[in-house]
Amino acid sequence: MNGLDIPFRGETLCALGSGALHWPARDLLIVSDLHLGKSERIARRQGAMLPPYETRATLERLAADLDATGAGSVLCLGDSFDDLDAAAGLCAQDRARLVSLIEARGWHWVEGNHDPGPAGLPGEHHAELKIGPLTFRHIAAPGARGELSGHYHPKLGLQGRGTTPCLLFDTDRMILPAYGAYTGGMPATAPELRALIGSPAFAVLTGTKPLLVPYPARGGAGRGRKRF
Template sequence: MNTIEIPFQGETLCALGSGALFWPARDLLIVSDLHLGKSERIARRRGTMLPPYETRATLERLAADLAATGAGGVLCLGDSFDDLDAAQGLDPEDRAQLVSLIEGRAWHWVEGNHDPGPAGLPGEHHAEMIMGPLTFRHIAEAGAQGELSGHYHPKLGLPGCGGTKPCLLLNAARMILPAYGAYTGGMPATAPELRALIGSPAFAVLTGTKPLLVPYPARAGAGRGRRRF
């Protein structure tokens, strides 16, 4: 399994190429912004039909990460569903697969702006969650320490890296995870909102078969081959 080990607030977190994080000491897989049911929500609200495969692709990615890490727990950092109705509108096969992934695991749903309440699925629901030195919430807060969040869907491109990719942004105080779900858009990592939150010195981890650690703001060619802090 290709990962980058990241020391953070006295803990070691492993960044996976999928955009997930694994916290070995807590046997916990951390993902953000799955946006399950996105095509169903778009069809319902706009009448635009999209191939209804994004939920299945996201769940297959999640199943692969759980198999690779053996994680006994999962923490979803909000916007797990594209809206509250999307949770109820899941294809029965997709819902059954999701429930099978939840069963036997400590599963935590953190509320997001798209899904600000329980979704009628197993697991614990939280407005935000504190575990050891780390705080988990959907949207980053100014001045936070040891914070992991999502919401912004950061993406970054470097020459020779196969175009723009979702990325994890981090500094000594916080991490902002990429969107884990298929069909999710993204905000450039250089956007003012993200630069204000991350500042400098900081790093980005580009997703892909082999996750790539680069300085942030990124410099062309920086970080090639680095796999560990």
């Protein structure tokens, strides 16, 4: 399994190349911003047709991470669906695949701004969730400590590697990359993210082999608009 161990608030979390986090001590896999059903939502609201394969690709990645880690529980950090209607609009095959993953283990849904409530699927639903020294919510709260969140879809560009989804972290918080196949992103150096991440800080770039690099929390430039 390709992963990078990160000491955080007295715990050890393993950042996977997919953008997921594994917390072995709690037998927990953590993912954020799956945005399942995005192509259906775009077709429904905008009339634009995209290849409807992103849900299947995301679920296949999730199943692979579960097989690799053996995690007995999953925590989804919000925006698991592109909207609540997208959850109902999953095709029968994708819905059956998702339900099979949920029913095989413990499952926690943290609500996001795209899916602010239960989506009619098994599992436990939370506005936010605290486990041991860590708090899980969708959008980072200023001043929080021991917090894991998503929402911003951070990406970082490196010479020779292109722009890549990344995990950002300092001593107080982690901001996960988007896990979904069709999700866009926000430059990791955008003011919104620099304001949240202290110093020293680091980014873990996703990919076949996760790459740890220093994060310029108080410098650099970027425009803050997420690209979807």
